[in-house]
Amino acid sequence: MNSNYRQALIKAFTFIGGLYFFLEFILPKKINSIAGISIPGGFEFGLYHDEISRSIQIVGTMALGLGVINIIQVHGANILKSKKGWGNSLALLLGFFIVVIVQSIDLGNSEQRLDIQQEIRGFSSFVAIVHEQYVDSSTPAAPRIAALNARLDSLRSHTQSGDSYLNLSLPESHTELTNAVNEALDNARSQAQELENNYASLEPDTASFPAPQLEASVESSIQALKKLAELTQELSMLHYENTFGRKGSSFFFGAFFDPLGAAMFSLLAFYIANAAYRSFRVKSLEASVMMLAALIVMLGQIPFGPLYIYEDMPQLRVWLLKNVNAPAFRAIYFGAAIAGLAMAVRMWLSLEKSPLATEKTEEQ
Amino acid sequence: MDSSARQKDSLAERLERIDRRVVYLLIALALSLPIIFGWKLPPAEMETADSFFRVVDELQPQQGKIVLIASDWGPGTQAENKPQTMIAMEHLMRKRIPFALISITPYAAPFLESMPRDIKEKLEAETPGETWNYGTDWINFGYRPGLIIMIQGLAKASDLHEVLKTDVSGTPLADLSIMDGVHTIRDISMLMEFTGLVSAFNYWVQFFQADGYRPPFVHGCTSITIPEAYIYYVSKQIVGLYEGVAGAAWYETLLTKKYPGRESGTALKINTSLAVAHVVIIALMILGNIGFLVRRGDS
Amino acid sequence: MNSAETALFGLPWWQAFVGGICTIAIFSFLYKENPFYRFFEHLYIGIATGIGVMATINTFLWPTVLKPMVGADRIPFPDGTYAEPYNEFYLLYLIPIAFGSLYYFILSRKHNWLAQLVIGFTLGYGGGLAFKATFNEMLPQLEDSFRPLYVAQQGAQSGIDWLATLSNLVFLFTLLTALSYFFFTFRRSEGGPAEKSALAGRWMMMGCFGAFFGATIMARMALLVERLEFLINKWFPLFFA
Numbered sequence: 001m002n003s004n005y006r007q008a009l010i011k012a013f014t015f016i017g018g019l020y021f022f023l024e025f026i027l028p029k030k031i032n033s034i035a036g037i038s039i040p041g042g043f044e045f046g047l048y049h050d051e052i053s054r055s056i057q058i059v060g061t062m063a064l065g066l067g068v069i070n071i072i073q074v075h076g077a078n079i080l081k082s083k084k085g086w087g088n089s090l091a092l093l094l095g096f097f098i099v100v101i102v103q104s105i106d107l108g109n110s111e112q113r114l115d116i117q118q119e120i121r122g123f124s125s126f127v128a129i130v131h132e133q134y135v136d137s138s139t140p141a142a143p144r145i146a147a148l149n150a151r152l153d154s155l156r157s158h159t160q161s162g163d164s165y166l167n168l169s170l171p172e173s174h175t176e177l178t179n180a181v182n183e184a185l186d187n188a189r190s191q192a193q194e195l196e197n198n199y200a201s202l203e204p205d206t207a208s209f210p211a212p213q214l215e216a217s218v219e220s221s222i223q224a225l226k227k228l229a230e231l232t233q234e235l236s237m238l239h240y241e242n243t244f245g246r247k248g249s250s251f252f253f254g255a256f257f258d259p260l261g262a263a264m265f266s267l268l269a270f271y272i273a274n275a276a277y278r279s280f281r282v283k284s285l286e287a288s289v290m291m292l293a294a295l296i297v298m299l300g301q302i303p304f305g306p307l308y309i310y311e312d313m314p315q316l317r318v319w320l321l322k323n324v325n326a327p328a329f330r331a332i333y334f335g336a337a338i339a340g341l342a343m344a345v346r347m348w349l350s351l352e353k354s355p356l357a358t359e360k361t362e363e364q
Numbered sequence: 365m366d367s368s369a370r371q372k373d374s375l376a377e378r379l380e381r382i383d384r385r386v387v388y389l390l391i392a393l394a395l396s397l398p399i400i401f402g403w404k405l406p407p408a409e410m411e412t413a414d415s416f417f418r419v420v421d422e423l424q425p426q427q428g429k430i431v432l433i434a435s436d437w438g439p440g441t442q443a444e445n446k447p448q449t450m451i452a453m454e455h456l457m458r459k460r461i462p463f464a465l466i467s468i469t470p471y472a473a474p475f476l477e478s479m480p481r482d483i484k485e486k487l488e489a490e491t492p493g494e495t496w497n498y499g500t501d502w503i504n505f506g507y508r509p510g511l512i513i514m515i516q517g518l519a520k521a522s523d524l525h526e527v528l529k530t531d532v533s534g535t536p537l538a539d540l541s542i543m544d545g546v547h548t549i550r551d552i553s554m555l556m557e558f559t560g561l562v563s564a565f566n567y568w569v570q571f572f573q574a575d576g577y578r579p580p581f582v583h584g585c586t587s588i589t590i591p592e593a594y595i596y597y598v599s600k601q602i603v604g605l606y607e608g609v610a611g612a613a614w615y616e617t618l619l620t621k622k623y624p625g626r627e628s629g630t631a632l633k634i635n636t637s638l639a640v641a642h643v644v645i646i647a648l649m650i651l652g653n654i655g656f657l658v659r660r661g662d663s
Numbered sequence: 664m665n666s667a668e669t670a671l672f673g674l675p676w677w678q679a680f681v682g683g684i685c686t687i688a689i690f691s692f693l694y695k696e697n698p699f700y701r702f703f704e705h706l707y708i709g710i711a712t713g714i715g716v717m718a719t720i721n722t723f724l725w726p727t728v729l730k731p732m733v734g735a736d737r738i739p740f741p742d743g744t745y746a747e748p749y750n751e752f753y754l755l756y757l758i759p760i761a762f763g764s765l766y767y768f769i770l771s772r773k774h775n776w777l778a779q780l781v782i783g784f785t786l787g788y789g790g791g792l793a794f795k796a797t798f799n800e801m802l803p804q805l806e807d808s809f810r811p812l813y814v815a816q817q818g819a820q821s822g823i824d825w826l827a828t829l830s831n832l833v834f835l836f837t838l839l840t841a842l843s844y845f846f847f848t849f850r851r852s853e854g855g856p857a858e859k860s861a862l863a864g865r866w867m868m869m870g871c872f873g874a875f876f877g878a879t880i881m882a883r884m885a886l887l888v889e890r891l892e893f894l895i896n897k898w899f900p901l902f903f904a
């Protein structure tokens with residue numbers, strides 16, 4: 001494609017990218033007329049805001065792999081070529097891949113748990129829908145409820161097996177929960193069996209069964225299934241907490257990421273102390289003003305104690321922050337904000353070269 | 365130069381050039397001693413934390429209203445942001461005001477799960493018979509990617525149930541009673557935001573508002589951003605502020621005054637260590653300047 | 664120590680032990696640059712990247728985009744039906760997915776310009792959002808900057824509230840002089856009012872920077888005290904238990 005067309009296309013995409021949010025900001029929420037022509041019912045500009053937002057989020061998320069490719073390229077090459085510090089590259093990639101593997105397993109564990117939770121949560125809606133369709137269009141209900149009963153029976157076997165999110169072999173501290181789940185399963189099963197029998201006795205002759213009795217049976221089944229869903233949710237969460245993925249993720253965060261991150265930032269404390277001691281000199285009047293302000297702020301924020309020199313120091317500190325620091329910083333902020341907006345407009349209208357543009361594209 | 369002048373000069377020089385490792389050691393000792401000996405000093409009064417306390421204390425539990433806590437921090441700034449978030453959460457839980465946790469940074473996710481559980485344990489131990497439960501007293505939306513787009517999406521949502529769909533563990537919001545009646549930004553009675561990132565705070569200031577409604581906004585910043593946070597405090601864009609861990613420590617004092625039986629948390633301990641370290645740094649600064657002035661006087 | 668402090672993610676002792684080693688490894692840098700520090704530093708970067716990538720996949724890409732697209736978010740019923748029918752509109756997500764995938768052309772020399780489309784789009788929406796961001800944030804700031812230069816006493820007392828009036832005067836003086844410092848549109852005459860104002864602004868900003876410095880000290884110390892607290896109360900006791 002001709003490079004001029006390419007440039008025009010890039011500029012058009014840049015402009016379109018900003019257009020929606022610009023219009024969304026300046027236009028009223030509902031437009032009732034355009035140039036004197038009224039729009040019946042009005043036009044709501046942000047009607048699809050959620051969908052547009054999500055789409056933009058998806059576009060951004062797709063860049064995720066670029067970072068991964070980059071670190072693999074750079075550090076992979078270091079290892080393969082045994083460059084100086086290749087061990088560090090190995091540590092980086094090791095850390096990255098172990099976390100990715102462990103968290104992928106966690107995602108799998110979490111999905112299994114969610115599947116079973118969702119399915120059991122859906123039972124009560126299932127009964128309601130079956131009944132609704134039975135009443136509205138005489139869709140046979142008994143075989144469908146029989147399918148529910150078969151599923152409940154298979155779930156009962158899960159509670160016995162040791163590898164499921166529903167198994168009841170929990171430590172004694174959870175006896176109350178295991179008993180409750182057992183009871184809820186039995187109750188839901190017997191209610192659903194009764195419901196199946198009721199439907200079976202009715203079909204195909206719907207008129208012979210007293211409707212209120214059927215309604216009551218449906219309602220009690222729904223309640224029993226809801227109770228079962230609530231308890232199995234708790235049970236499956238308990239099992240999920242003990243899965244390899246979950247424990248592994250928690251381990252990496254707690255044992256490595258949390259202490260390393262905190263320690264890395266805490267190093268700065270030593271450097272700031274050293275810098276304060278070495279470079280904070282009253283070389284000029286300006287430096288003295290700065291030091292005075294720093295001292296007031298420091299003394300005003302520390303606890304009362306034997307070293308406290310002036311009772312109203314916290315008030316003096318707040319006064320300084322509110323009436324000297326805030327306006328001075330606000331002046332800086334105004335300048336930066338206006339410059340930022342000007343820069344953003346230039347970017348939007350493609351008046352500014354993209355910082356990410358390659359030389360080759362710029363030449364075009 | 366005679367010997368006394370040389371001696372004076374070398375003393376001044378020595379005052380100016382204490383080895384950096386000695387400075388490091390002094391700082392480590394100043395911070396460690398209060399922890400080892402368990403010293404706790406009453407914190408300095410903080411007007412901004414007073415305002416924070418007042419607005420939270422005036423808040424009443426209401427059906428269909430929740431407080432949104434944006435906990436946008438990770439291990440790097442947990443020293444300040446964690447005590448802040450926990451103390452605010454504790455106040456809400458004591459007042460039985462339901463709240464939702466969310467974060468725009470992925471590194472906060474494990475904290476969002478552990479913090480309310482820890483407070484629940486603490487409160488239940490303190491008041492036997494009372495319970496605090498997930499789904500009724502708090503909810504965790506977890507980490508939500510998308511920064512500005514996500515925040516704006518929340519603010520403009522016609523139904524939060526549709527936008528957020530589930531909580532962090534995949535439970536549909538409709539199944540959690542805390543979300544009954546909570547559908548739009550107008551159902552969020554207060555926004556609390558804790559972060560060490562100025563940009564994260566700015567995003568909430570800029571985008572968490574819709575149709576002329578902006579929930580009362582309180583903020584917990586790390587000490588380094590206190591001067592910047594003040595411009596929003598004086599303009600009333602935020603109605604309460606925790607100034608680093610010192611703000612949280614003063615809040616602890618206020619909370620203990622209101623609930624005398626409560627066990628104090630980490631903020632007071634950290635704050636006491638900070639005081640000793642401040643004194644050491646001020647002393648070092650004075651020493652360095654004495655050396656400098658003596659040397660300059662001589663030359 | 665209360666339970667809230669000991670139960671850091673429910674860490675058993677060996678996890679706390681590893682955490683202590685990580686902390687010491689990072690602190691070893693204070694003595695001098697060493698391979699032990701470098702190794703853990705790189706490990707940290709790797710883990711941080713992994714957590715960041717997986718968080719986006721686990722919390723957004725899979726549950727919000729891919730799962731509904733493949734229909735895996737529907738609740739199955741025991742009779743083989745589903746709670747709701749498959750929604751084909753989710754397939755529209757393929758458009759942003761395809762568009763976002765253009766990012767990867769940045770790796771191609773020949774088709775690099777395709778990546779510019781999506782980069783341009785991203786910069787564009789940043790520009791579009793900037794209007795809202797700037798005005799929502801700045802207008803209350805502007806509004807607050809209009810301060811009365813005479814503040815009357817509140818309540819029963821009458822007359823001037825000296826402290827509030829003085830505070831407002833200092834506030835406005837600082838704001839205007841600091842703004843004038845950044846005014847570069849014309850050349851300031853030497854010794855003229857513009858230069859004097861800029862000089863005053865510079866002085867007031869020194870006060871602001873001093874406050875920044877004081878606050879920074881506290882911030883940095885707070886980060887360190889958390890680590891020391893961990894080492895003293897959770898790590899060292901492991902060796903004496």
